[in-house]
Amino acid sequence: MTLARRLFLLVGVVATAAGFAVVAGVSLGLELTDIFLGLVAALAALQGLRYVQRRRETPMNTTVTGDPEARVAVPIPGSDFDDDLVSAMGRHTHWAARKRVVDRLESRATQALVARDGRAPEEAAALLDTGGWTDDPVAARFLGASVSIPLRQRVRLFLSGQSSLTDRAGRTVAAIERIGTDDDSTGERR
Template sequence: MTLARRLFLLVGVIATTAGFAVIAGVSLGLELTDIFLGLVAALAALQGLRYVQRRRDTSMNTTVTGDPEARIAVPIPGSDFDDDLVSAAGRRTRWAARERVVDRLEARARAALVARGGRAPEEAAALLDTGGWTDDPVAARFLGASVSVPLRQRVRLFLSGKSSLTDRAERTIAAIERIGTADGPAGERR
């Protein structure tokens, strides 16, 4: 510690002690006059200038904040099913993706038959195998039932220009949504 620093420290301690004594009411032979208040103010100003001078030589530390408008990518529900449906239409991964689509829809249909159709799991599996779970032959055949699709429906699909896989998947999803809400083979309400 340098001599100047020790001197400033000593003067600061004495001034602080004298200030506390005056506030506490101890009489040190000094009256609270304008001269005494001027000395305290001068010491405070000198100490403040000393701290300001020391801070001038230090480097500035700043914090960089991120962009408050940055969006976080959140997964979209069902996007993996959509990806499988698109892959099933492609040439390279067609069969594996098609099986994933059919398996997923079959599981959803079985769960809907049990939850909303009031069926037992074994009965739901039998309905899926026979196609009796829906009135739509396209949806029944898509999930593996041996049901014939009318020629009129095949011609309509051919003329629509839509992908047959996409159309069959959409019709199956619509049939699953109708389970338990419509009066049909598997949609009876209890």
């Protein structure tokens, strides 16, 4: 037995004997409440020290909790179009990706002409073929119309330092957004 265990055993035996003596009515010169309070205080102090000592010897255990704000991967609208646009600028997938970009923008322009401008699908296709759906010659030519681009705009595109494909696609998207609004550059509602 260790010394601490022997000490606890001795204190326990003395406390038990004192308890029996108090119950039997033996008066040790103190009143019952003083003895009782003293014994309870001593036992509480010893028990507290014992638990503190036991806790010192135990290793610390920790719990790892999960991240409460785990984000769910959500697809970003238009990211596939951006991917097609980036791959259209590459060397190996240039033509197929460019065709996907043009087809998608052509489809959106047709949908916008039908939904927002009140055109029939055949009329919308004819407007796309002639370039009459927009006043922007760059956007009209990008979707296949045989419209000439003024020299000044060609020089501006060349000097801008941007990829001509992204600039033309951006202008086409802007022209599609303007379909059916009152702020067309001609001033008339199509």
